[in-house]
Amino acid sequence: MAVEAQTVYRLTDAQGNVTYTDDPERGGEAVTLAPLPSVSPSATAASRARPGQPFMPYDRFVIESPAAGALIAGASTPVEVRIEPPLRDDHRVQLRVNGELSQSALHSSAFWLAGLPGGRHHLQAELVDGQGRVQHRTEAVSIEVVAR
Structure with missing residues (x-):
C-alpha cells in the first residue's frame, strides 16, 4: 500500500x-x-512467525563439540559452541559441567575442560547478556570420560 x-x-x-x-x-x-x-501485513506476520530461536539475535546456540555420547580419552577436552550469527560484543558464554559452573562468562565460543574424572558428564553452555543475566541455555550434551 x-x-x-x-x-x-x-x-x-x-x-x-x-x-x-x-x-x-x-x-x-x-x-x-x-x-x-x-510494510505489508503479510511481511510483519512472517517476521513474527519466526521468534528468533533461541534468543534474539541468535538463530543457533548449541554445543557442537564434543558430540552427544562422545567417548573422551583422558581428562581434558575442548568444547566448541556454535553461535550464529557471531556473538555480540555485550554477550558472553559460560559453561556448566554437571550443573556446576565450570568456566566463567567469556566472550568466546571455545572452552577447554581439564581434570574431568572418569565417568559420564553433562555439558551445557549459557548465554549471558550485558547485565549478567542468563538468557538462554543449550541442550545438555552427555559425554563419557574414559581414564587412560
Whole structure:
C-alpha cells in the first residue's frame, strides 16, 4: 500500500520560527515530501512467525563439540559452541559441567575442560547478556570420560 507524495508549505515568522502547513493559502515555500515506505501485513506476520530461536539475535546456540555420547580419552577436552550469527560484543558464554559452573562468562565460543574424572558428564553452555543475566541455555550434551 503506497502513500502518495504530498506538498507542504514551510513558513518562517518574524522571530525565525518555522512551521509547516498543507494549506497553500497561508503562503510559504513549497516542500515536497517523498512517500513513506510501507510494510505489508503479510511481511510483519512472517517476521513474527519466526521468534528468533533461541534468543534474539541468535538463530543457533548449541554445543557442537564434543558430540552427544562422545567417548573422551583422558581428562581434558575442548568444547566448541556454535553461535550464529557471531556473538555480540555485550554477550558472553559460560559453561556448566554437571550443573556446576565450570568456566566463567567469556566472550568466546571455545572452552577447554581439564581434570574431568572418569565417568559420564553433562555439558551445557549459557548465554549471558550485558547485565549478567542468563538468557538462554543449550541442550545438555552427555559425554563419557574414559581414564587412560
